[in-house]
Amino acid sequence: MPDDKRIAVLGAGMHPWGKWGRPFVEYGLAAARDALADAGLSWRDIQFVSGADTIRNGYPGFVAGATFAQALGWTGARVSSCYAACASGAAAIGNARAQILAGLCDVALVVGADTTPKGFFAPVGGGDRKNDPDWLRFHLMGATNPTYFALYARRRMDRFGATEEDFAQVKVKNARHGLANPYARYRGEVTVDEVLSSPMVADPLRLLEICATSDGGAALVLTSMDFARRHGGGAEPAVTINAVSTVTPSFPNTVIEMPNFSTDSAVAFSGEWEAGGGFRPSITSAAYAEAGIGPEDLDLAEVYDLSAALELDWYEDIGLCGEGEAEKLLRDGVTSLGGRVPVNPSGGLSCFGEAIPAQAIAQVCECVWQLRGTAQGHQVEGARVAVTANQGLFGHGSSVVLSR
Amino acid sequence: MPTREPAVEGWFTLGESGAPALLGSRCAACGTYAFPAEAQFCRNPDCVSQEFETVELSRRGRIWSYTDARYQPPPPYVAADPYVPFCLAAVELAAEKLVVMGQVTAGVTVDDLRVGDEVELVVDTLYTEDDHDYLVWKWQPVSAGPAVSPGKEG
Numbered sequence: 001m002p003d004d005k006r007i008a009v010l011g012a013g014m015h016p017w018g019k020w021g022r023p024f025v026e027y028g029l030a031a032a033r034d035a036l037a038d039a040g041l042s043w044r045d046i047q048f049v050s051g052a053d054t055i056r057n058g059y060p061g062f063v064a065g066a067t068f069a070q071a072l073g074w075t076g077a078r079v080s081s082c083y084a085a086c087a088s089g090a091a092a093i094g095n096a097r098a099q100i101l102a103g104l105c106d107v108a109l110v111v112g113a114d115t116t117p118k119g120f121f122a123p124v125g126g127g128d129r130k131n132d133p134d135w136l137r138f139h140l141m142g143a144t145n146p147t148y149f150a151l152y153a154r155r156r157m158d159r160f161g162a163t164e165e166d167f168a169q170v171k172v173k174n175a176r177h178g179l180a181n182p183y184a185r186y187r188g189e190v191t192v193d194e195v196l197s198s199p200m201v202a203d204p205l206r207l208l209e210i211c212a213t214s215d216g217g218a219a220l221v222l223t224s225m226d227f228a229r230r231h232g233g234g235a236e237p238a239v240t241i242n243a244v245s246t247v248t249p250s251f252p253n254t255v256i257e258m259p260n261f262s263t264d265s266a267v268a269f270s271g272e273w274e275a276g277g278g279f280r281p282s283i284t285s286a287a288y289a290e291a292g293i294g295p296e297d298l299d300l301a302e303v304y305d306l307s308a309a310l311e312l313d314w315y316e317d318i319g320l321c322g323e324g325e326a327e328k329l330l331r332d333g334v335t336s337l338g339g340r341v342p343v344n345p346s347g348g349l350s351c352f353g354e355a356i357p358a359q360a361i362a363q364v365c366e367c368v369w370q371l372r373g374t375a376q377g378h379q380v381e382g383a384r385v386a387v388t389a390n391q392g393l394f395g396h397g398s399s400v401v402l403s404r
Numbered sequence: 405m406p407t408r409e410p411a412v413e414g415w416f417t418l419g420e421s422g423a424p425a426l427l428g429s430r431c432a433a434c435g436t437y438a439f440p441a442e443a444q445f446c447r448n449p450d451c452v453s454q455e456f457e458t459v460e461l462s463r464r465g466r467i468w469s470y471t472d473a474r475y476q477p478p479p480p481y482v483a484a485d486p487y488v489p490f491c492l493a494a495v496e497l498a499a500e501k502l503v504v505m506g507q508v509t510a511g512v513t514v515d516d517l518r519v520g521d522e523v524e525l526v527v528d529t530l531y532t533e534d535d536h537d538y539l540v541w542k543w544q545p546v547s548a549g550p551a552v553s554p555g556k557e558g
Binding site: 119120122123128130135136138139140141142143144147150151152153154155158159199200201202203204205251252254256260261262263264265266267268269 | 411431435436437440447448449451468470475478479480481482483490500501503504505519520530
């Protein structure tokens with residue numbers, strides 16, 4: 001792949017996920033310092049800071065790039081801050097990558113961190129907001145995030161014969177993957193029986209199958225290929241980012257999605273119409289096209305398992321198998337550590353919970369360690385190509401392809 | 405008697421002159437529907453029309469998927485005390501080629517629902533506050549017997 005299409009990842013760092021209840025800046029700062037140390041660079045080497053915003057922590061969260069830059073000490077580095085819901089981390093990586101590929105900078109720092117409230121995510125901010133669909137869906141329907149995940153899960157059961165046990169097996173697998181991950185919040189084996197006896201939250205999804213909300217922080221040091229070679233004494237960088245997909249949906253988006261009340265209408269669309277034809281498959285296909293690879297080239301994937309059932313949707317959406325074949329892939333052990341394409345070797349959101357602006361960056365950190373061969377206790381042997389996949393509210397795609 | 409008013413303005417009719425219905429928009433140029441109604445732009449990327457008519461959407465559709473809410477949702481949901489779980493359904497409207505979500509009428513559990521089942525739109529109380537019944541659209545299984553038609557009461 002030519003240099004004008006890829007960038008090097010020199011450093012990755014994370015603050016452990018948890019429910020620490022401290023300011024998000026603290027997690028971002030710790031992750032940034034770890035990423036800089038990992039890269040063998042100092043903060044003064046950074047020319048561009050790309051922050052992923054948090055919207056639940058006041059003004060500093062809306063200008064996260066500058067907030068982290070101030071915490072590290074003003075150096076005059078250029079800055080951007082961006083919000084793309086769950087895809088904010090990928091958007092921040094995309095901004096840094098564009099600066100590097102355009103030749104506007106050589107060395108960039110990407111940081112995202114969050115401090116989250118307990119329980120269901122509720123709409124941000126007070127007052128009646130009768131023009132905000134995110135406020136209205138709670139007010140008019142009581143539709144929390146897990147109810148949307150549950151619609152997809154029930155649909156899988158009805159269309160493909162997925163069972164409650166299949167969903168529980170995803171949780172069991174991810175819990176096992178996360179056991180040795182020092183950054184994971186939940187590290188403990190879980191049995192199918194334990195999952196199936198946990199309280200039902202939104203039928204058919206149970207408490208242990210729904211992603212928690214977490215505190216955490218993640219950071220990356222990204223550089224041009226030339227800089228990486230100079231810094232590495234002429235050696236090729238160990239890990240590169242070959243594609244970043246931040247696509248929006250294509251009309252008509254016929255999957256019901258948070259926070260919407262309805263899908264697009266397909267009446268003006270001349271193609272074949274099927275309710276449920278959707279956005280997610282287009283997210284990674286754009287990344288694959290940019291990286292010049294296909295799903296058959298993958299050695300591992302980190303996907304957004306907001307629910308255990310949603311991980312199965314992702315198997316199909318990222319091209320690991322055809323529609324309705326995900327349960328078989330899982331049962332055959334293909335997506336477990338030791339299988340052909342382990343999915344969520346980090347333990348996924350199942351073991352982390354979600355720290356929104358940090359999560360897509362954390363997915364990339366995990367891929368970096370996997371490709372370097374340093375993911376102790378959860379290493380995918382001989383991994384060469386990895387993909388991350390995720391979708392943010394209001395139409396934000398998020399996928400990154402990495403290789404070594 | 406509490407007064408009855410919609411929990412949101414302009415999203416549905418109360419069915420004073422017939423049956424209640426959702427109010428969507430239909431693009432005058434390309435026919436694309438939207439719910440809730442769009443007044444500013446057509447979602448079709450190949451259409452620049454800014455003319456829309458308000459239309460009643462199909463009152464019946466088929467369940468695309470469904471779930472329930474076992475735990476009380478956070479505000480701004482106004483829950484009864486004690487909290488009573490409810491079902492939600494995403495319903496496919498064939499003529500409009502779109503899927504619309506909504507609560508399912510009280511007393512229905514997930515065991516009563518199947519993907520593909522036919523449901524019908526009704527208007528029902530969402531919550532009661534200060535002697536006002538605030539109304540919302542809900543989906544009612546067609547097999548559940550005579551439709552609730554609160555629009556013709558009170």
